[in-house]
Amino acid sequence: MKAIRIFGRNIRDAFKSVFRNFSLSFASISCITITLLVVSIAVILSYNVNNFTKLVEKDVTIVTFLDTKTTDEVANEYLEKIKFIDGVESVEYKSKIEIAEEMMESSEEYNNIMSEWKKDGEWIRDEIPLQPTLQVKAASLTKIDGIADQIRKLDEEKETIKVVQYGEDMVKQLISLFDIVRKISIGMVVALILVTAFLISNTIKITIFSRKKEIEIMRLVGASNLNIKIPFIFEGLFLGILGSIIPIIITTYGYVAIFKNFDGQLFSPFIRLIAPEPFIYLVSGILLLIGMVVGMFGSLVAVRKHLKI
Amino acid sequence: MDLIRFQKVTKKYKNGVTAVNDISLSIEKGDFVFVIGSTGCGKSTLIKMLYREERPTSGKIIVGGIDVAKLKNWRVFKIRRKIGVVFQDFKLLSKLTVYENVAFALEIFGLPKSQIYNRVMKVLDLVGLKSKAKQYPTQLSGGEQQRVAIARAIVNEPKLLICDEPTGNLDEDTSMEIMNVLDEINKLGTTIIMVTHDTEIVEKMKKRVILLDSGRILKDYEKGTYVHESN
Numbered sequence: 001m002k003a004i005r006i007f008g009r010n011i012r013d014a015f016k017s018v019f020r021n022f023s024l025s026f027a028s029i030s031c032i033t034i035t036l037l038v039v040s041i042a043v044i045l046s047y048n049v050n051n052f053t054k055l056v057e058k059d060v061t062i063v064t065f066l067d068t069k070t071t072d073e074v075a076n077e078y079l080e081k082i083k084f085i086d087g088v089e090s091v092e093y094k095s096k097i098e099i100a101e102e103m104m105e106s107s108e109e110y111n112n113i114m115s116e117w118k119k120d121g122e123w124i125r126d127e128i129p130l131q132p133t134l135q136v137k138a139a140s141l142t143k144i145d146g147i148a149d150q151i152r153k154l155d156e157e158k159e160t161i162k163v164v165q166y167g168e169d170m171v172k173q174l175i176s177l178f179d180i181v182r183k184i185s186i187g188m189v190v191a192l193i194l195v196t197a198f199l200i201s202n203t204i205k206i207t208i209f210s211r212k213k214e215i216e217i218m219r220l221v222g223a224s225n226l227n228i229k230i231p232f233i234f235e236g237l238f239l240g241i242l243g244s245i246i247p248i249i250i251t252t253y254g255y256v257a258i259f260k261n262f263d264g265q266l267f268s269p270f271i272r273l274i275a276p277e278p279f280i281y282l283v284s285g286i287l288l289l290i291g292m293v294v295g296m297f298g299s300l301v302a303v304r305k306h307l308k309i
Numbered sequence: 310m311d312l313i314r315f316q317k318v319t320k321k322y323k324n325g326v327t328a329v330n331d332i333s334l335s336i337e338k339g340d341f342v343f344v345i346g347s348t349g350c351g352k353s354t355l356i357k358m359l360y361r362e363e364r365p366t367s368g369k370i371i372v373g374g375i376d377v378a379k380l381k382n383w384r385v386f387k388i389r390r391k392i393g394v395v396f397q398d399f400k401l402l403s404k405l406t407v408y409e410n411v412a413f414a415l416e417i418f419g420l421p422k423s424q425i426y427n428r429v430m431k432v433l434d435l436v437g438l439k440s441k442a443k444q445y446p447t448q449l450s451g452g453e454q455q456r457v458a459i460a461r462a463i464v465n466e467p468k469l470l471i472c473d474e475p476t477g478n479l480d481e482d483t484s485m486e487i488m489n490v491l492d493e494i495n496k497l498g499t500t501i502i503m504v505t506h507d508t509e510i511v512e513k514m515k516k517r518v519i520l521l522d523s524g525r526i527l528k529d530y531e532k533g534t535y536v537h538e539s540n
Contacts, residue, residue, distance in 0.1 A: 006419035217400055220360075221414035221465065222390030225383055 014234030017207055028203045032243025035192040036287045040251040042185035043283050049178045051274050062136040062166040064151055070132055070160050079134055085150045087143030092135045096128045141175055193294055200239055200298025204232050208306045232303050233296055240295025248284045255280050312338040312500050318368030320354050328354035330524035341495045343511045344504045346521035352504045356471050360392045361385045393462030393470045397477035399454045401446040408442040411461045432460040436490050452483035472503040508537040
């Protein structure tokens with residue numbers, strides 16, 4: 001009971017203090033609001049970039065071209081070896097015949113050319129100049145380079161494995177682009193959070209100075225250090241919570257609106273946005289949490305620096 | 310039984326001034342003691358060490374069985390809860406009413422409201438300010454303000470009440486009123502140590518008097534033996 005009453009008193013004091021120094025509190029709250037808006041954009045961006053990366057990952061395939069004379073047995077031997085390379089999700093073997101059939105189906109022109117490789121409706125294997133392939137899927141984009149290298153090493157004389165291809169340039173560009181986007185957003189968020197924490201600590205510092213006499217009397221009548229410090233920490237917490245309200249509202253409604261407006265995709269059907277629910281709840285939670293932590297941290301800095309007891 | 314014991318207490322400030330020099334002294338429970346002496350004789354330092362506002366350079370200060378000198382900073386509040394302090398400048402919060410100023414000392418301990426009300430009204434009654442509970446300090450006279458401060462200091466029912474020049478800002482009649490209130494409180498069992506310049510009051514009250522000079526005890530007068538020597 002006693003602890004609850006003390007707790008209640010601390011919260012009441014902190015709340016009063018927010019409104020007593022309203023102009024200062026307002027400045028801090030505005031700063032938190034702006035910071036959290038940027039944080040929100042950064043979070044949404046990086047989650048979507050991550051999501052997009054995963055989508056791309058699913059589609060990226062390493063195509064290993066084998067020598068045209070490779071028999072099914074030899075190809076399967078390599079398939080077994082590739083399966084056990086770290087980061088490989090699946091491997092699929094396509095023989096010359098399968099490739100030729102796929103190509104014939106895809107266009108009339110191919111059909112004409114390729115029918116020459118047949119005799120009495122049967123493929124003449126040695127006539128087909130195509131290369132059988134092993135199609136390798138990687139578990140993640142970052143492992144692709146390594147997997148390709150390992151496949152090349154399986155046959156360094158290039159007797160069987162002729163070419164290993166996976167659109168390196170496109171993939172690398174994408175990865176570095178994602179990386180830049182992520183780094184910039186993290187950098188901005190960190191910088192803004194620091195500025196906000198500083199502003200909050202300044203607000204609390206002024207509160208501490210304006211309540212110097214009260215603090216002195218509290219000490220005199222036997223308030224413990226915690227008794228004195230906790231209301232200031234709560235005040236920081238309140239500033240953080242109040243500052244996160246507007247960003248949460250804007251994020252929630254804004255993201256839903258954007259999602260609907262773009263029909264869930266950006267530029268092309270490839271880049272799918274994350275569905276608003278439950279994503280917006282996650283982002284709102286993150287914003288509230290950051291607001292609270294920043295508020296408390298700022299206030300803690302001020303209390304430790306200016307409240308010598 | 311001794312409530313307070315100073316054992317060879319010395320306090321040197323960083324600037325080299327020795328405010329208190331090798332003082333040994335004991336004060337019994339329920340005593341009323343005046344500490345007098347000229348400005349800079351160390352009387353304020355002496356009582357500041359009691360509620361651990363200052364720390365002695367050497368020696369022991371035992372208050373209610375606790376060595377205050379050794380008390381860690383974060384535990385100081387424990388001794389403060391057993392000691393009430395009254396100052397020359399009252400130290401009241403002007404935004405709070407008389408009632409709130411006194412209740413302030415209890416609220417931080419999380420006492421239930423009804424209990425706070427009873428205790429605050431009881432001490433306000435004791436200092437004769439029950440009818441002014443809803444007024445603000447600025448609406449009161451100096452003497453009344455000091456009585457509010459006294460009420461706040463004793464609402465916690467401390468064993469010891471320390472008064473640092475409580476009548477320093479007050480005229481003679483008002484000072485005597487304050488002294489009567491303090492005497493009442495003393496009679497209820499609270500030990501009182503009062504630092505003052507006002508030797509007339511000291512003479513009238515007929516209590517034990519400790520005369521300090523340059524950080525040492527010049528003379529320790531038994532109860533009622535002090536006579537003010539006018540220059």
